[in-house]
Amino acid sequence: MAPPQGKNSGSDTRNDTRGIRRRSLLAGVAALGAVGTMGATSACSRVATADTGDGGHLLDQLRAKGVVRLGLAGEQPFGYIGKDGKMTGEAPAVAERIFKRLGVDSVEPFATEFGSLITGLNSLQFDCVAAGMYITPERCGQVIFADPEYQMLDSFIVPKGNPKNLRTYKDIARTGARMATGLGYAEIDYAKEAGVKHITTLPDQLAGLLAVEQGRVDVFVGTAVTVRNVVNQSKSQKAEGTPEVTPYVKGKPVIDVGAFAFRSPETHLRDAFNRELHKMKRSGELLEVMRPFGFTKDQMTTITAKEKCKP
Numbered sequence: 001m002a003p004p005q006g007k008n009s010g011s012d013t014r015n016d017t018r019g020i021r022r023r024s025l026l027a028g029v030a031a032l033g034a035v036g037t038m039g040a041t042s043a044c045s046r047v048a049t050a051d052t053g054d055g056g057h058l059l060d061q062l063r064a065k066g067v068v069r070l071g072l073a074g075e076q077p078f079g080y081i082g083k084d085g086k087m088t089g090e091a092p093a094v095a096e097r098i099f100k101r102l103g104v105d106s107v108e109p110f111a112t113e114f115g116s117l118i119t120g121l122n123s124l125q126f127d128c129v130a131a132g133m134y135i136t137p138e139r140c141g142q143v144i145f146a147d148p149e150y151q152m153l154d155s156f157i158v159p160k161g162n163p164k165n166l167r168t169y170k171d172i173a174r175t176g177a178r179m180a181t182g183l184g185y186a187e188i189d190y191a192k193e194a195g196v197k198h199i200t201t202l203p204d205q206l207a208g209l210l211a212v213e214q215g216r217v218d219v220f221v222g223t224a225v226t227v228r229n230v231v232n233q234s235k236s237q238k239a240e241g242t243p244e245v246t247p248y249v250k251g252k253p254v255i256d257v258g259a260f261a262f263r264s265p266e267t268h269l270r271d272a273f274n275r276e277l278h279k280m281k282r283s284g285e286l287l288e289v290m291r292p293f294g295f296t297k298d299q300m301t302t303i304t305a306k307e308k309c310k311p
Helices: 028-040 058-065 090-101 114-122 169-175 187-194 205-213 224-234 267-283 285-293 305-309
Strands: 067-072 106-111 128-134 150-152 154-159 179-182 199-202 219-223 239-241 256-262
Touching: 058 067, 058 267, 067 090, 067 114, 090 106, 090 128, 090 256, 090 267, 090 285, 114 128, 114 256, 154 205, 154 224, 169 187, 169 219, 179 187, 179 205, 187 199, 187 219, 199 205, 205 219, 205 224, 205 239, 219 224, 224 239, 256 267, 267 285
Parallel strands: 067 106, 067 128, 179 199, 179 219
Antiparallel strands: 128 256, 150 256, 154 219, 154 239
16 A cells, blocks of 8 residues: 555665655455466566667567566555456556557556565566556656656544544644554654654554554554545444545645656657556546546646656
8 A cells, every 4th residue: 555565675765755655455465475476477478678779669569469567566456456366456457448558458467565666677577567656756766657647645544533633744743642554654754744752553554443443543644545445445433534634744745646667768668658648637537447446536636757756
């Protein structure tokens, strides 16, 4: 949504208050290991890329080879291995449709830790990052992003009935509620910005749900889709998810967005991908593809990568 994904890792800084964060839900190490083995088998067939001065030729090479390798992070609902052992998630589902329309018939998973996705991409281990990666100015200096396929706010897991009436980070601070979130998650910074004093870190949303159910914390904070998914999938009788919560930094609202990432020379591939993505947005097909993974119209966005890359 678990990570590695939610932890600081090299240049992929996790405590940036502009929202450099990722999550895991129920996937975890087993799923990551399973798909990692699959990805390793394809590492020897790397497609070389170079800045030829006209945007790179990776798309032509992928069409000739007939397969594109997707960098995943083993994380629900973004990109993971399902119970049937097959690659799934919103990003692979979107990638499969778009690349087929670009003349590339097959998609193949390559799993790694979230913090290694950019390094793996730039070292030719896979062809694009399909992990719902958040766009940040720092990352824009390392890769090029397609326009985002979704936007994301936060949500709280609270006891049934929300007895402390926690609907904002300020509510958590005002009531002195015991808050938990993931290790290294940007929600830590959002909470501190609002004055929250009691913050515990847990491995993922499932651990957060259990902590709330058992009364060890008053609230677990995560992204809206992952919170909604874990509450719905668990069929919890003791906890519930709140409506979406907007975090604030320096008095300004923060809306994170996730997108596919490509190597910097590959502007032709990124632009071709963008054209198909925008067609899916205009027709409503994008929401249709993402809805089974817990996304709603509230996560659809017109924000551009260019906007989010600005310092």
